[in-house]
Amino acid sequence: MVFPASMAQQNHGPQMLTANRLRDGDVLYRKSDGWVLVLADGDVFADQAGADAALAEAQAEMARNEFVAPYLFEVRVVNGVTQPVKEREIIRAAGPTVRADLGKQSGMVNV
Amino acid sequence: MSEVAPNMYRYDEFDARFVAERTAQFRVQVERRLKGELTEDQFKPLRLMNGLYLQLHAYMLRVAVPYGTISSRQIRMLAYIARKYDKGYGHFTTRQNIQYNWPKLVDVPDILSDLASVEMHAIQTSGNCIRNVTADHFAGASADEIEDPRPLAEIIRQWSSLHPEFVFLPRKFKIAVSGAPQDRAALKYHDMAVEIVRNAQGRTGYKVLVGGGMGRTPYIGQVLGEFVEKQDILAFLEAAMRVYNEQGRRDNIYKARIKILTHALGIEEMRRQVLREFAEIKQGGNLQLPQAELDRITAYFAPPAFDTGLPDTIADAGKDFVNWVKTNVHPHRAPGYTIATITLKTPGQVPGDATSEQMEAIADLMDTYSVGEVRVTHEQNLVLPHVRKKDLPAIYAKLKELDFACANAGLITDIIACPGLDYCDLANARSIPIAQSIALKFADLDRQHEIGELKIKISGCINACGHHHAGHIGILGVDKKGVEFYQLQLGGSGAEDASIGEIMGPGFTEHEIAGAVERVVNAYIKTRKPGERFLDTYRRLGMAPFKDAAYEKEAA
CATH class of the missing domain: 3.30.413.10 (Sulfite Reductase Hemoprotein, domain 1)
Incomplete structure (x- = not known):
């Protein structure tokens, strides 16, 4: 498994931890020692040490076969609202920008 | 609707057994992965060998369409799969395949089993192997062909x-x-x-x-x-x-x-x-x-039994129809017959997408008017290969109901676009909204026909699935410090006069790119000689006048 570790090394701002659910590929966000489906519900790691620890913990849990490809990504928190810095993660958290009826933005989140 | 079986390759015993065994094998591999008997590292090459990727939002299944030929029975199954296991649509690709963007891993064995029931599979759509072989989408039909x-x-x-x-x-x-x-x-x-x-x-x-x-x-x-x-x-x-x-x-x-x-x-x-x-x-x-x-x-590919004595003329069924015939209808080898391109590119649409209902309606058209057969093109369109000229008005009327009747084959709004950052894990920038914004800017049909043949191709990363190098106007999406930018390339061609597009210069933002394309096109209109396509004018004049035009507003 290739983890985009370089992403974590480059980040200095707050970060979140994400992965995809094994059985259906849905996007997950880390919350305490589990996962949630909505970015706004996930944990934000203010410092690199906290983010790295969460990633290491997730990697150790991969043997449970519930999720794949965990990695960290940078976010910014504006007026209490968490938003990814990069377009890729904004789209991943919402769904295709060309189909508002698809993905998490559709309000039909699979649990 | 009675199903028509076209002349195409039919699985023999070996093919059927091989695909069935491979499907059964993958079912076991998925079960083992879900139980934890296989790690992701061990499983990933196995799923890729069966066309299953993990993309931005979900898994993506790429189904092979050998040399782009599909029967009505097969496209009905593709529609069924989209409805039952996915989100009600499929995406036809520049490799003449179809992709599903939302399948669940747990459903993929059943999807492959359903595909096998109509002699389809997802083998050789990924990995370092000889991939699905592609072909001229007018094969066996076009007037200029030496052999099928x-x-x-x-x-x-x-x-x-x-x-x-x-x-x-x-x-x-x-x-x-x-x-x-x-x-x-x-x-x-x-x-x-x-x-x-x-x-x-x-x-x-x-x-x-x-x-x-x-x-x-x-x-x-x-x-x-x-x-x-x-x-x-x-x-x-x-x-x-x-x-x-x-x-x-x-x-x-x-x-x-x-x-x-x-x-x-x-x-x-x-x-x-x-x-x-x-x-x-x-x-x-x-x-x-x-x-x-x-x-x-x-x-297996013997020509169908063409009717004889058919009228070899096309009725005048109004200006829109005449425009459609001009761009979307092509010479056929048999008198009284023609080839009809269904562009999946009405301005505003996602290039290459078709819903289950649209696929089923096209299957009906195939059975009624085109010996049960359709082709997928590398330009992300569909083709009815054997159509009687007298049936064209009825086909056009049905396509209008489906919103697939745009008279734009080969024109500026017939844009190739890869899935880009809206779906693809490798992409740096979005492609589809750029295609949509350009198509909407040039939506006026009279203007499109006035511009003439002009192929725009858009890729969301350097892997070039959107064929931007071969675009008369090519667009490459790049990521500049987290922001999408779009580089213009001019002068590419994927036809017999093939050439690689030349990069113009610094990129444009998402909001600037359609305007830059419009200024390039306007420069062409001003400088073209009679009969020249955009590509011809570019080859005669070179980059300079188009570059000046593209950056004109940005410099002001």
């Missing part, structure tokens, strides 16, 4: 499927075939391509090209064999594959395609080595293509 290329495409498919020497190539390998002088299959942009040609004695054989490709290092394919005799084609292709397999680089994924080897060796040396291998294989005598086998495969 699909029998050869099928023979190449059978030869390359699980060939023990070619299951672990340095990199993926794409082969295209065509039987007509007009290149509608982008032959010169393939790792290897075969064009059916006729020699001075009037005998047909094969011209073989090698070393074309897109990606970060685009090359135009070069002639490896000017005229290969029919019975020798597999020996010749195998010789080329052996040279590549032995010498292709494996240390760097970006240097591993045959185009890099061809460029490094030079075409003369490449040819010398291939001919040496070819002589050895021929001496062994094991890879001669028997005429009986060629005839057996060719019989």
Whole structure:
């Protein structure tokens, strides 16, 4: 498994931890020692040490076969609202920008 | 609606058993992965061998459509799969395949089983193997064709499927075939391509090209064999594959395609080595293509029984219809017949997407008007290959109901766009909204027809799935510090006059790019000579006037 570790090394701002659910590929966000489906519900790691620890913990849990490809990504928190810095993660958290009826933005989140 | 069975390759016992066994095997592999008996590292190559990727939002399943030919029975199954297991639509790709963007891993074994029931699968749509063979989408129908290329495409498919020497190539390998002088299959942009040609004695054989490709290092394919005799084609292709397999680089994924080897060796040396291998294989005598086998495969693709005595004229059914005929209807080999392109590109649509309902309605059209057959094009459109001219008004009326009746085949809004950052894990920028914004800017049909042939192709990263190098106007999305930018390239072509587009200069933002394209097009309109396409004017004048126009507003 290739983890985009370089992403974590480059980040200095707050970060979140994400992965995809094994059985259906849905996007997950880390919350305490589990996962949630909505970015706004996930944990934000203010410092690199906290983010790295969460990633290491997730990697150790991969043997449970519930999720794949965990990695960290940078976010910014504006007026209490968490938003990814990069377009890729904004789209991943919402769904295709060309189909508002698809993905998490559709309000039909699979649990 | 009674289903019509077109003349196309039908699985024999070996094919059916092989696909069924492979499907059953993958079911067990998925079960083992879900139970934790396989790690993701162990499972990933297995799922990729079955066309299953993990993308931005979900898994993505790429289903092979050999040489772009689909029967009505098959497209109804594709519609059913989209509705039952996905989100009610599929995406036709630049490789003549169809992709589903939302399948669940737990459902994929059932999807593959359903596909197998209509002689379809997802094998060889991923990995470092010889991928699904593509072909001229007018094969067996067009007036300019020397021979139908699909029998050869099928023979190449059978030869390359699980060939023990070619299951672990340095990199993926794409082969295209065509039987007509007009290149509608982008032959010169393939790792290897075969064009059916006729020699001075009037005998047909094969011209073989090698070393074309897109990606970060685009090359135009070069002639490896000017005229290969029919019975020798597999020996010749195998010789080329052996040279590549032995010498292709494996240390760097970006240097591993045959185009890099061809460029490094030079075409003369490449040819010398291939001919040496070819002589050895021929001496062994094991890879001669028997005429009986060629005839057996060719019989599957026998032309349908065309009606005779049909009117060879097209009724005038209004201005919109006449415009559609002008762009979307093409000369057929049989009197009274024609070929109709269904562009999945009405301005505002996602290029290449079709819903389950649209696919089913097209299946009805296929059964009623086109011997139960449709083709997928590398330009992300569909083609009804055998249509009576007298039926065109009825077909057009039905397409209007489906919102697939835009008279824009080959025009500025008939844009190729990869899935881009809206779906793809590799993308740096979005492609689809750029295609939509350009298409909407040029939505006026009179204006499109006034501009004439102009092919825009958009990729969301340097891998070039949107063929931007081959666009008359190519657009490449890049990521600049987290922001999407779009570089313009001009002068590319994927046709018989193939060329690689030239990069204009600094990129434009998402909001600027459609305006920049419009200024380039306006510069063309001002400077073109009678009869010149955009590409012709660009080739005559070069980049300067178009570059000045594109940056005019940005500099102001």
